[in-house]
Each structure stands twice: as structure tokens, then as C-alpha cells.
Amino acid sequence: MRVDGNITVKDIVRGMPASAQIFEKLGIDFCCGGARSLQDACQDVGIRVDQVVQKLEGVARTPNPESQAADWNTATLSSLVSHIVERHHATCRQQLEWIGPLLAKVVKVHGANHPELGQVQPIFAKLSEELSMHMMKEEHVLFPFITNMEDAASRKANIPDMPFGTVQQPVKMMMLEHDEAGAELKEIRKLTNAFELPPGACGSYRNLYDSLREFEQDLHQHIYLENYVLFPRTIALEETAEQALS
DSSP, rough: OOTTSSHHHHHHHOOOOOOHHHHHHHOOOTTTTTTHHHHHHHHHHHHHHHHHHHHHHHHHOOOOOGGGOOOOTTHHHHHHHHHIIIIIHHHHHHHHHHHHHHHHHHHHHTTTHHHHHHHHHHHHHHHHHHHHHHHHHHHIIHHHHHHEEEEEEETTTOOOOOOSTTTTHHHHHHHHHHHHHHHHHHHHHHHHTTTOTTTOOOOOOOHHHHHHHHHHHHHHHHHHHHIIIIIHHHHHHHHHHHEEEE
């Protein structure tokens, strides 16, 4: 694909999944902030757009077997839902379970000399609680409805009755919660100076920052898949199904 400053960040990731790694390294938000143009995103982080384009063109020329494993823009919604739950929800739960106690341990030992850790702790606790509830709502309400709707559409049957009127309502709520999670991630990144270790950091301190960085990266991928692939395709399917049966 041809990349320039006018194309949106989300469209770059959609056409070139490996570009997400470049954006992560540069601090460019491709999940909640993915609707911005590359030019605007680069300006926000103080990077010249031509330098980023050059990096992206290098990625485009390099084969990436992982990015070719599945095309979530064309795969069934049920398979995409399964991928999100089995890959990203499972990873998120494991990371939340691991990071919380590790953060408490590091705060106890190093909090007096590094007060930013004490500021990170309540933000992470809030984020953990919110994400746990968020994933539960998706798995028990929204995702089953999406898969049932897709099944009905494949049989040219009426889409299931929905208590929320249109699927756009819960989608809007999930995206708002994604925005909140994204803002909390940015605050944690800011407080930790982009997970930069202080001099003489111990192994637990290093492990904590590595774990927070991995958590952030996976959650970015997770939110991107929902905001810019699953949800738009779900809304389009609902509209198409309703038109076909009207």
C-alpha cells in the first residue's frame, strides 16, 4: 500500500499489520487515536512524517508471516471474536493478575524514593477493575449477539431481537470504555517516563516495567481490532441484514 501523511493511522495498520510495531516504538497511538492522519499523529509526538513513512516502507518490503496468518478484515466475525477472547482477553487477564501484586511489591520496596510508583498503583487498580468488567460484558452480551447475528444473516433469517435497539448502542459504550482505558495507559506511561528504569533498578523493578510495556502493547492491538475491525464490520452487517429483510 502507498503511505503518505494524509492516510489515517488505523488504515495503515489495517493494510499493513506489521506497522503496529513501528507505531508502538515511536509512541504513536494506533488504537483509540487511530482515526487521525499520519501527519497529525507524527506532529503530536514530534517526529517528521517523512521519517516515519520511510520506516513503514521498509516494513512493507519485508515479508511478515505473522501478519499473513489471518486477514481479520475478511474472516468471519465469529472467528475474529474467538481470536479476541482467546488471544487478547486471556492475555489481558493473565497480565492483570501478574502485574497487580508485582506493582504492590515494588511500591513497598521503592515507593519512598520513587513516588511516581505510588501514583501508578491506583490508576492500574482502576484500569484492572474496569477492564475485567468490560471484557465480561463483551463475552456475555455483545460478542454472543454478534455471532448470533452473523449466523442469522448467513441463513437470511431475521437478526435476533436486541434489548439495546441497535448494536451501535453497546458498541458506542465499549468504545467509550476503550477511550478511558487508553487515557489511563497514557497516564501510566507518562508517570513512568515511558517505562524508563531509574539507575540501580532491581530485577523486580525491571520486570514490572517490562510487564507494563507488554501489557500496553497487547492492549493497543486488542483495542485496535475491536474499534477498527470488529465493530465497524458488525455495524455494517446489521445495516445490510436489515436492508435485505425490509
